[in-house]
Amino acid sequence: MSADQPRVDPALVAGNRIRLSGYEARHFRWTVHERVGTVTLDRPQRKNPLTFDAYAELRDLFGRLRHAEDVQAVVVTGAGGNFCSGGDVHEIIGPLLRLKAPELLMFTRMTGDLVKAMRHCPQPIVAAVDGVCAGAGAIIAMASDLRYGTARSRTAFLFNRVGLAGCDMGACALLPRIIGQGRASELLYTGRAMGGEEGLQWGFFNRLCEPEHLLEQAQALAHELAHGPTFANGLTKAMLHQEWDMGIDQAIEAEAQAQALCMLTEDFSRAYHAFVEKRRPTFEGN
Structure with missing residues (x-):
C-alpha cells in the first residue's frame, strides 16, 4: 500500500467512527477534553435524580461511545456535592404506580440497557462519587470500571426500602464480584448506606479523595487511561x-x-x- 492511500476504507470509517466532542446532551452535562468525556448529572437541588429521559439519553450516549474516536475514557460525576439520588420520586416512582406490566417491563429493560451499554463500551469508566449515591446512582457507580469516592459519600442500594427486590439493573451479578457475596447480600437485603471508608475497605472504592479534589483526581486517572494503549x-x-x-x-x-x-x-x-x-x-x- 502506498503512503498516499488511506489505511482504512472511508466508507467503513464513516459507518463505524463518530466524534462525540460536539454532542449536546439535554438531560445532563457532557464535555470532552483531551480524549476524556465527562458526564455530570446536573440537578443539584434534588441531589441529581434521574428521569425517564435521562435514563434513555445515558443509555444512548454510552451505546454511541462504542464508535467514538475522540473519547478514550469517561468520568461520571454529579453536581453540587452529591452523585445521584436514584430515580426521581415524582417523575419516575409516582408514574410507575400507574403503569401496567408491559410498560413496567419496558422501563426496567431500559434501565438495564444502560448498564449493558456501560459494560460494553470499550472506554474505561471512572465514577467520581461524593455525597449521596443511592438506588440507580449506586448502580451507575457499580457499573463503572473504577470508583473514586470521598469519606462523606454514602452509597445505598435501597431498593429493599421501597418494597422492591435488590436484583435491580444487574446488582446481584455485579456487586458480589466487587465486594463479595456476603457483603453484597447485606447491602441488598437491608438497603443501608455504605460509608466512604467502609466502601474503601470493602473494595467498592479504589481510592478516597478530598471532596474538593475528587473530580480532578478522577479526571487525572481517566486522562492517564485515555492516553495509554x-x-x-x-x-x-x-x-x-x-x-x-x-x-x-x-x-x-x-x-x-x-x-x-x-x-x-x-x-x-x-x-x-x-x-x-x-x-x-x-x-x-x-
Missing part, C-alpha cells in the same frame, strides 16, 4: 466482562487470542522501541 484497554475491559461466564481453560484461550491481537498493534511496537531508547512511549490507540 487504548485498543489494549478496550480488550482488557471486554475480557473482564466476558470471563465471568467462562471456565479457566476458556478464559486462558480467550486471553491468548486477545493478547495476540494486541501484539499486532503499533502501540506494542512503540512500547518496545521506547524501552530500547529509554524513553516513555506515546500511545496512539492503534
Whole structure:
C-alpha cells in the first residue's frame, strides 16, 4: 500500500467512527477534553435524580461511545456535592404506580440497557462519587470500571426500602464480584448506606479523595487511561466482562487470542522501541 492511500476504507470509517466532542446532551452535562468525556448529572437541588429521559439519553450516549474516536475514557460525576439520588420520586416512582406490566417491563429493560451499554463500551469508566449515591446512582457507580469516592459519600442500594427486590439493573451479578457475596447480600437485603471508608475497605472504592479534589483526581486517572494503549484497554475491559461466564481453560484461550491481537498493534511496537531508547512511549490507540 502506498503512503498516499488511506489505511482504512472511508466508507467503513464513516459507518463505524463518530466524534462525540460536539454532542449536546439535554438531560445532563457532557464535555470532552483531551480524549476524556465527562458526564455530570446536573440537578443539584434534588441531589441529581434521574428521569425517564435521562435514563434513555445515558443509555444512548454510552451505546454511541462504542464508535467514538475522540473519547478514550469517561468520568461520571454529579453536581453540587452529591452523585445521584436514584430515580426521581415524582417523575419516575409516582408514574410507575400507574403503569401496567408491559410498560413496567419496558422501563426496567431500559434501565438495564444502560448498564449493558456501560459494560460494553470499550472506554474505561471512572465514577467520581461524593455525597449521596443511592438506588440507580449506586448502580451507575457499580457499573463503572473504577470508583473514586470521598469519606462523606454514602452509597445505598435501597431498593429493599421501597418494597422492591435488590436484583435491580444487574446488582446481584455485579456487586458480589466487587465486594463479595456476603457483603453484597447485606447491602441488598437491608438497603443501608455504605460509608466512604467502609466502601474503601470493602473494595467498592479504589481510592478516597478530598471532596474538593475528587473530580480532578478522577479526571487525572481517566486522562492517564485515555492516553495509554487504548485498543489494549478496550480488550482488557471486554475480557473482564466476558470471563465471568467462562471456565479457566476458556478464559486462558480467550486471553491468548486477545493478547495476540494486541501484539499486532503499533502501540506494542512503540512500547518496545521506547524501552530500547529509554524513553516513555506515546500511545496512539492503534
